Amino acid sequence: MPHLSPILTDTRHLYFPVMFSLKDRNTFRIPCFCRRFAEFSDAATLAALVAQAHAEHLPILPIGGGSNLLFVDDYPGIVLHSAITAIECVGEDAEHVLLRVGSGKVWDEFVAYVLAQGWSGPESLSDIPGEVGASAVQNIGAYGAEAAQFIVSVEVYDMQCGESRTIPAADIHYGYRYSHFKGPWAGQFIITHVTYRVNKRYVPRPLHGALVAEMARQGIDPATADAATVRRLTCAVRRSKLPWPEGPGSAGSFFMNPTISARQAQTLLAQYPDMPHYALPNDMVKVPAAWLIDQCGWKGRSMGPAGVWHKQPLVLVNNGGATGRDICRLADAIVADVRQRFGITLHPEAIYIGGEQ
Ligand code: EPU
Numbered sequence: 001m002p003h004l005s006p007i008l009t010d011t012r013h014l015y016f017p018v019m020f021s022l023k024d025r026n027t028f029r030i031p032c033f034c035r036r037f038a039e040f041s042d043a044a045t046l047a048a049l050v051a052q053a054h055a056e057h058l059p060i061l062p063i064g065g066g067s068n069l070l071f072v073d074d075y076p077g078i079v080l081h082s083a084i085t086a087i088e089c090v091g092e093d094a095e096h097v098l099l100r101v102g103s104g105k106v107w108d109e110f111v112a113y114v115l116a117q118g119w120s121g122p123e124s125l126s127d128i129p130g131e132v133g134a135s136a137v138q139n140i141g142a143y144g145a146e147a148a149q150f151i152v153s154v155e156v157y158d159m160q161c162g163e164s165r166t167i168p169a170a171d172i173h174y175g176y177r178y179s180h181f182k183g184p185w186a187g188q189f190i191i192t193h194v195t196y197r198v199n200k201r202y203v204p205r206p207l208h209g210a211l212v213a214e215m216a217r218q219g220i221d222p223a224t225a226d227a228a229t230v231r232r233l234t235c236a237v238r239r240s241k242l243p244w245p246e247g248p249g250s251a252g253s254f255f256m257n258p259t260i261s262a263r264q265a266q267t268l269l270a271q272y273p274d275m276p277h278y279a280l281p282n283d284m285v286k287v288p289a290a291w292l293i294d295q296c297g298w299k300g301r302s303m304g305p306a307g308v309w310h311k312q313p314l315v316l317v318n319n320g321g322a323t324g325r326d327i328c329r330l331a332d333a334i335v336a337d338v339r340q341r342f343g344i345t346l347h348p349e350a351i352y353i354g355g356e357q
Pocket of ligand 1: 141142143144208210242251252253255256257276288289290291292294299311312313314349
């Protein structure tokens with residue numbers, strides 16, 4: 001048996017004794033179970049939980065808000081959730097504040113906190129489901145901003161060597177919906193804190209077209225926009241397009257927007273002149289997955305209890321009673337259709353737990 005820290009004598013941190021339902025811990029609301037579930041509110045408890053799981057040869061799955069996960073199967077090991085939610089100011093200069101935030105803090109509560117202090121930065125990332133730890137894994141993004149723009153460093157517990165350490169953002173290799181936590185480091189670290197740099201004043205950035213359109217619709221003069229206005233507009237636009245939070249279960253965007261070569265884009269544009277496309281460096285072009293799926297006629301369609309959201313085809317939904325496999329079948333059918341029609345392979349943004357992936 002590993003040495004257990006005395007904190008484990010506090011039974012609130014002990015494993016649940018029976019199979020634990022994760023239905024309320026994944027935003028798809030897929031019925032599924034894990035063998036055990038535990039929360040940690042400090043690094044010492046986390047270390048003890050990991051040691052105990054290793055001793056029992058149980059795999060470990062850290063989860064946040066469960067808003068980017070698709071449980072295809074039950075999870076045979078221990079699911080760990082961070083209950084570290086404090087926000088500490090750990091530095092500042094004339095223009096910025098450094099905030100060290102617990103990985104279990106609900107992301108949108110963090111955004112609301114920043115704006116309530118009169119600070120700014122992540123306002124266009126308002127209303128994104130999930131928690132702070134996941135923001136650093138997924139590099140959540142919307143309306144021209146992404147979490148990586150604000151991340152200074154990430155504190156992790158390394159499950160391989162049993163040590164806590166701080167990783168500077170530059171070493172995490174952030175990209176579009178990508179971090180090394182999803183790549184070569186998958187399964188190695190559990191995030192305990194993320195340090196963000198936010199602005200003391202409102203620093204206007206070019207507004208995404210969807211926000212500009214919403215501003216015009218609401219009769220707001222762009223010159224008067226501040227961080228609170230951007231937050232309000234962002235929430236309004238998201239709620240008009242996405243099922244979150246009242247509608248059917250979903251994981252937000254299910255697929256990532258694919259990147260294709262400029263040459264392939266030109267060939268496709270000859271056939272589909274209306275295809276939206278955005279030039280990237282290195283002769284690459286990004287195409288909205290929503291458009292590709294829409295063109296294939298999937299918008300608003302269902303396959304059994306799994307459906308494609310009628311206002312945004314990038315979002316797959318659980319119309320009630322769907323299993324992870326139902327969602328998978330729908331996703332596979334969409335991928336096959338898009339590939340056949342456009343020669344483009346869509347990749348899920350959602351992380352599959354179990355299944356063949
Ligand atoms: N489109 C259609 N049909 C539709 C909807 C969209 O053809 O029914 C086309 C349009 O051409 C539109 C384009 O798809 O211009 C892009 O749509 P949108 O601007 O709504 O954004 P997105 O690329 O589909 C991304 C993020 C969203 C984020 C929005 C807003 C990804 C995978 N998704 O979606 O993130 O909110 O931009 O910036 O990059 C999330 O990750 O959960 C999420 C919602």
